[in-house]
Amino acid sequence: MNSNAVRTRFALMLLAATLPLAACEGEADDPAETAPQGTVAGIEISDARLVLAPVEGNPAAVYFDLAYDGEKGITIRDARVEGAGDADVHDVMEYDGRMQMNTADPIPLTKGTEVAFEPGGKHVMVFEPSEAIAPGSTARVTLVFAGGATHEFDAEVRAAGEER
Numbered sequence: 001m002n003s004n005a006v007r008t009r010f011a012l013m014l015l016a017a018t019l020p021l022a023a024c025e026g027e028a029d030d031p032a033e034t035a036p037q038g039t040v041a042g043i044e045i046s047d048a049r050l051v052l053a054p055v056e057g058n059p060a061a062v063y064f065d066l067a068y069d070g071e072k073g074i075t076i077r078d079a080r081v082e083g084a085g086d087a088d089v090h091d092v093m094e095y096d097g098r099m100q101m102n103t104a105d106p107i108p109l110t111k112g113t114e115v116a117f118e119p120g121g122k123h124v125m126v127f128e129p130s131e132a133i134a135p136g137s138t139a140r141v142t143l144v145f146a147g148g149a150t151h152e153f154d155a156e157v158r159a160a161g162e163e164r
Contacts, residue, residue, distance in 0.1 A: 004093040038152040040145060042070025042111075048155035050081070050139045051127060051162065060133065062087075062124035062141055062155050064117050068109040076107040082140035085128025092120055101125075106146065136158040 048064035081087040091104035117123050133139050138154040
C-alpha cells in the first residue's frame, strides 16, 4: 500500500472509532442538569430535622424522609452540614450478632424509591456542631451524589429531649 492509502485507511478507522462518542454527546448524565442549582431533579425531602445530642459537643443526627421520582438512577455517597466540623451518612447494621452504627454503603435511588432516615436506621451523623446549630434554628444539609451533584435542604434544629 502506498502512503496515501495508509493515511486514508487510518483516518477512516479514527473516524469510525469516534462516532459512538459523538452519539453520546447529547445525553445528560448529571441528575442536577434539569433542576435548580443545589437540587437534584426528582428528589423530595420532608420532615427534615437535626437533633442535638444531650451532651454539648457530642455528635448530632439529621433525620428526614426522601422520595425519588427521577428518571435516571442515582446514588447518595456522602453528606455535609453547614456549621459542622464534619458529617457522614450512617446506618445501623448487624455485625457479630450485635447492632452497630457505621458509615453507610452508597444508597442507590431509582424512580419510586423512598428512604427513611430515622433513629435506629439510616441518618446523617453531624460531628462537631457549631454554636450556630442551636434549637429553633435551621441547619443547611447537603446530600452528595456519585458524579458530584448535590441536593441542599434545611433541617429544623431540635434540642436533645425533643421528638426525633
